[in-house]
Structures are given as structure tokens and as C-alpha cells.
Amino acid sequence: MALLTWSDDYLVGVQTLDNQHNVLFNLLNELDAAMVGGQARKMIVQMLRKLLNYARGHFSAEEAMMAAAGFPGLAQHRIQHRNLTKRVQEFEARFERGERTVNLQLLSFLREWATRHIQDADKEYGPWMNRRGVR
Numbered sequence: 001m002a003l004l005t006w007s008d009d010y011l012v013g014v015q016t017l018d019n020q021h022n023v024l025f026n027l028l029n030e031l032d033a034a035m036v037g038g039q040a041r042k043m044i045v046q047m048l049r050k051l052l053n054y055a056r057g058h059f060s061a062e063e064a065m066m067a068a069a070g071f072p073g074l075a076q077h078r079i080q081h082r083n084l085t086k087r088v089q090e091f092e093a094r095f096e097r098g099e100r101t102v103n104l105q106l107l108s109f110l111r112e113w114a115t116r117h118i119q120d121a122d123k124e125y126g127p128w129m130n131r132r133g134v135r
């Protein structure tokens with residue numbers, strides 16, 4: 001079973017950002033499949049880096065759109081993005097050091113974070129942007 005199942009519950013109402021969230025779900029599912037399937041460490045490190053890069057690009061895009069729309073929750077939202085990036089980098093470092101308990105912790109952290117962050121924080125900017133013609 002996939003780690004995450006995409007549904008309309010995750011739509012924030014802004015097309016480019018919804019598409020990026022969908023890609024993030026796919027990257028998380030690929031990482032889950034690789035970890036559960038016992039893929040080589042080297043390959044998983046590459047996937048983690050790819051995920052981090054994509055997430056960074058997404059966070060920048062999201063923050064730029066919030067800034068352009070004058071969204072008042074931007075500063076708080078930016079902090080959440082920073083914290084997530086930091087946490088995942090820490091997990092990646094532990095994984096590279098060979099800690100065996102990292103996989104499950106990381107996967108459950110990512111699943112919790114992705115679903116909560118999109119459904120709480122990201123959904124807040126949706127109506128604000130929509131009212132300003134951003135869809």
C-alpha cells in the first residue's frame with residue numbers, strides 16, 4: 001500500500017501548487033517503496049536529496065505566491081517550511097550515518113507533515129489567493 005493517497009481533500013485551489021503537492025506525494029511514495037523494499041542506501045540517499053530539492057523549490061514557489069498576494073500568514077508559514085527542511089536534513093544525515101531506526105521514523109514524520117501541512121497551513125492561503133484571482 002502506498003504511503004499517501006492523493007485525494008481532493010488536499011486541493012488548495014491554486015493549480016500550480018496543487019500539481020506540486022501531487023508530485024511531492026509521488027516522491028514520498030517512491031521513497032517509501034524504496035525503503036520498505038530494502039533498496040540500496042546510495043539510491044535512497046539520492047531519492048531523499050531529490051525530495052529535498054523538490055520540496056525546497058515548492059516552498060520557494062509557494063512563498064513567492066503568498067508574498068505576491070500579500071498573504072498575512074507568510075512569515076509563520078515560512079517558519080514551518082524552514083523547520084521541515086531542517087528536520088528532513090537531520091534525518092538524511094542520520095540515514096547516511098547508517099542509523100537503522102531512521103526509516104520508519106522518517107516515513108511517518110513525512111506522512112504526518114505532508115498531510116497536516118497541506119490541510120492546515122497550505123489550505124489557509126487558498127481562499128485568500130482565489131479572492132485575488134489566483135487559481
Ligand SMILES: [Fe+2]
Nearest residue numbers: 062117121122
Ligand atoms: Fe506550505
Ligand SMILES: [Fe+2]
Nearest residue numbers: 021062118122
Ligand atoms: Fe505546499
